[in-house]
Amino acid sequence: MHDLAMKLFSLLFGIGILLVVLQTTLQRLLPISPIVPDLILVLCVYWGLHHPTVGAALGSFLLGYSVDIISSRLLGVNAFAMSLVFLSVYLGSRSIWLHHPIVSSIIVLFAALVKGAGLVLVWVIFLSTEGFWTGAVQYIVSEALIAALLAPFMFTLLQRGENYLGKPGATAQ
Amino acid sequence: MLAFLRKNQIPLSACFCLLLSFYILSASARGQLKHEPVGAVLMWVIRPLQLAAQGTANWLLGIHENYLTVSGYKSENERLRKRIQSLEVERQRLLEAEATNRKLQQLLDFRTQLPGKPVTASIIANSASSWFQGCILDKGSADGVRKDMAVVTPLGVVGKVVSVTAHSAKVILLTDANSGIDVLVQRTRSRGIVSGSLDGGTILKYMKRSEDIQPGDRLITSGLDGVFPKGLLAGTVVKANKQNQGLFQSVDVLPAVQSQRVEEVFVVAGVAETAPAKN
Numbered sequence: 001m002h003d004l005a006m007k008l009f010s011l012l013f014g015i016g017i018l019l020v021v022l023q024t025t026l027q028r029l030l031p032i033s034p035i036v037p038d039l040i041l042v043l044c045v046y047w048g049l050h051h052p053t054v055g056a057a058l059g060s061f062l063l064g065y066s067v068d069i070i071s072s073r074l075l076g077v078n079a080f081a082m083s084l085v086f087l088s089v090y091l092g093s094r095s096i097w098l099h100h101p102i103v104s105s106i107i108v109l110f111a112a113l114v115k116g117a118g119l120v121l122v123w124v125i126f127l128s129t130e131g132f133w134t135g136a137v138q139y140i141v142s143e144a145l146i147a148a149l150l151a152p153f154m155f156t157l158l159q160r161g162e163n164y165l166g167k168p169g170a171t172a173q
Numbered sequence: 174m175l176a177f178l179r180k181n182q183i184p185l186s187a188c189f190c191l192l193l194s195f196y197i198l199s200a201s202a203r204g205q206l207k208h209e210p211v212g213a214v215l216m217w218v219i220r221p222l223q224l225a226a227q228g229t230a231n232w233l234l235g236i237h238e239n240y241l242t243v244s245g246y247k248s249e250n251e252r253l254r255k256r257i258q259s260l261e262v263e264r265q266r267l268l269e270a271e272a273t274n275r276k277l278q279q280l281l282d283f284r285t286q287l288p289g290k291p292v293t294a295s296i297i298a299n300s301a302s303s304w305f306q307g308c309i310l311d312k313g314s315a316d317g318v319r320k321d322m323a324v325v326t327p328l329g330v331v332g333k334v335v336s337v338t339a340h341s342a343k344v345i346l347l348t349d350a351n352s353g354i355d356v357l358v359q360r361t362r363s364r365g366i367v368s369g370s371l372d373g374g375t376i377l378k379y380m381k382r383s384e385d386i387q388p389g390d391r392l393i394t395s396g397l398d399g400v401f402p403k404g405l406l407a408g409t410v411v412k413a414n415k416q417n418q419g420l421f422q423s424v425d426v427l428p429a430v431q432s433q434r435v436e437e438v439f440v441v442a443g444v445a446e447t448a449p450a451k452n
Binding site: 018020021022023024025029034036040052053054056057058061062064066067069070072073075077078080087091119122127136138139142 | 182183184186187188189190191193194195196197198200201202206209211212215216218219222223226227229230233234237297298299300301302303304305306307309335343345349350351370371372373
């Protein structure tokens with residue numbers, strides 16, 4: 001059981017690193033620049049919904065930190081946002097039934113808005129606010145919609161990846 | 174107590190991660206995170222993957238551009254293509270060689286004009302976040318790149334190095350909302366700060382309403398910030414608006430360099446670092 005959890009953590013974290021690489025390189029092939037599809041956010045939501053463990057919380061933090069290492073002037077911005085997303089999704093998944101594929105889009109949309117709110121908080125405290133609100137609203141809404149559209153597709157891929165490990169996709173309570 | 178911790182281990186660990194990231198944020202904002210080994214390890218893992226993915230992206234872009242070129246001229250070339258195919262291939266090869274030669278000559282000329290010992294670097298990754306405009310270079314401290322060095326091309330300013338590992342460097346672009354470059358209006362010698370803004374534009378800040386700013390005015394680095402050598406083009410004024418209330422006018426700027434299209438850059442030390450030490 002412990003071995004399977006470790007394998008699952010390794011699989012999802014490995015996928016997360018690949019998604020970070022995709023976000024930083026192949027995104028310029030897409031016609032939606034400068035908006036970057038937030039694949040890491042979708043992965044963290046999936047983790048929080050389907051496999052909420054201590055390792056998943058740490059994994060979400062580390063993936064956010066990876067994005068910070070590559071992209072952010074301030075370390076910790078995305079680590080904070082992804083930890084916030086994981087916690088929100090975990091707490092939400094305990095009280096509502098959230099595992100329908102279409103509902104997953106709505107959850108990712110909600111999570112992206114939570115992440116946006118977290119970034120707004122951090123930005124206002126630590127960084128410049130020149131022209132902030134116009135850009136912030138544009139980025140939050142665009143990223144949330146794109147992430148919500150990608151969610152069912154990515155969830156299906158991730159569940160297939162889990163099945164490859166020999167265990168059907170588990171569901172949280 | 175132990176039962177409570179065990180029952181709530183997941184939310185508690187997530188809260189711990191939140192607090193940890195907030196601590197990292199605070200330390201980073203105060204500039205106290207000079208050496209953080211986790212970031213270096215992550216970069217060590219990610220960098221080769223980025224190089225491979227960037228190569229794939231370049232290959233795909235090449236295919237796409239070839240497709241556009243071919244389809245755009247297809248109807249015009251159809252009748253003549255068979256007859257002149259071999260000559261056309263030869264001509265394309267020569268043109269490409271000439272263009273490459275010209276570009277290299279420009280780079281060489283520009284390099285000799287830069288102060289100190291410029292480091293030539295390639296951009297291997299772009300920002301993974303919409304909120305920050307940045308990129309990763311394939312050269313790091315082992316190649317002589319240091320924090321706060323200027324990143325430039327013959328066309329003008331690209332940005333500034335904000336952190337360095339042994340074999341890579343993170344650059345904040347001129348178009349980032351948190352960047353700031355001390356510039357002069359070339360025509361009037363008025364000083365201001367060029368910066369990005371989150372709404373996607375680039376602006377000239379702190380320009381008094383009384384200053385004469387016209388569309389087309391060229392903005393060059395002043396060299397006073399100690400980061401950028403003096404006289405590099407930062408951008409061109411697109412629109413100056415004095416209708417706003419307040420002390421300053423609103424000035425929109427077109428950056429000199431479209432960073433998405435740049436592949437090769439020079440990393441150069443600022444005036445303060447390259448000036449000889451006084452006895």
